[in-house]
Amino acid sequence: GFEDKYYKGRKPAGIYLPRFRNLGGKSDTKEFIRGYGYQGSATRGNWKDAIAEMSYGKNLKEAILKPGGWRFGMSGFGEVLPNEDNRMTLDYDKLDSWGLPTVTFDAEFGDNEWKMREDMKEQAVDMLKKAGLRDVEAYDEPGALGLGIHEMGTARMGRDPKTSVLNGYNQIHTVKNVYVTDGAFMTSSSCVNPSLTYMAFTARAANHAAEQLKKGAL
Incomplete structure (x- = not known):
């Protein structure tokens, strides 16, 4: 038909x-x-x-x-x-x-x-x-x-610098003025499109960076 x-x-x-x-x-x-x-x-x-x-x-x-x-x-x-x-x-x-x-x-x-x-x-x-x-x-x-399509991983988020690249704000443990907010911080790919999640984490990371700048920590 x-x-x-x-x-x-x-x-x-x-x-x-x-x-x-x-x-x-x-x-x-x-x-x-x-x-x-x-x-x-x-x-x-x-x-x-x-x-x-x-x-x-x-x-x-x-x-x-x-x-x-x-x-x-x-x-x-x-x-x-x-x-x-x-x-x-x-x-x-x-x-x-x-x-x-x-x-x-x-x-x-x-x-x-x-x-x-x-x-x-x-x-x-x-x-x-x-x-x-x-x-x-x-x-x-x-x-x-x-x-x-949505690549993830290679710079995982975690609390311990020995086992992770980024902290909970997507900030590199050893380079405080660098934030990574693409899919690199993920440890699992999930089964859904992650773009909105990236946007949310990016907004949080940007807010954290702004606060750190005001404090003179960056």
């Missing part, structure tokens, strides 16, 4: 399914802790489908003018738990063009994340089939840490 329908621009047709796992009762699972949400949308196939079929000449021109079939996709966004073995370090043996040490990341998903991913796939397939969709298939594109 809807083969005569198309869309243009940024359509307000996306969906968001908030976290429903491990919230108590039947939602709980023993396989993993915390939870995840989904984002999804409906689209039609486009000219890329024609390219994939290796069309050329007149057939290609005709193919790219015809929209493909409708499809609906869902992507899961789950929490990545804090892991002290996931870290960013400076490599003093490998310097950049300015003679400064380069950055090395050593991080991976844990057992909790992998089990959560399996549940994401199973639940998505079940939902879509019950919604009446046909030809439903699960897919898995692990990707590397840091490709999840």
Whole structure:
């Protein structure tokens, strides 16, 4: 159906399914802790489908003018738990063009994340089939840490300078006139978009900095 329908621009047709796992009762699972949400949308196939079929000449021109079939996709966004073995370090043996040490990341998903991913796939397939969709298939594109749009971590917040970079006001323990209010201070990714949280912490950090300036502490 809807083969005569198309869309243009940024359509307000996306969906968001908030976290429903491990919230108590039947939602709980023993396989993993915390939870995840989904984002999804409906689209039609486009000219890329024609390219994939290796069309050329007149057939290609005709193919790219015809929209493909409708499809609906869902992507899961789950929490990545804090892991002290996931870290960013400076490599003093490998310097950049300015003679400064380069950055090395050593991080991976844990057992909790992998089990959560399996549940994401199973639940998505079940939902879509019950919604009446046909030809439903699960897919898995692990990707590397840091490709999840809202990067977090590497300069964690904490009370002890020995185990954290920032204090409770996003202020560097050892450099009092520097505040870090992006996602670096987080130790967990959560499963929701963090932008409003960043804004709130930034406002608090700015207020703290202003108070410290008035006291002559900065």
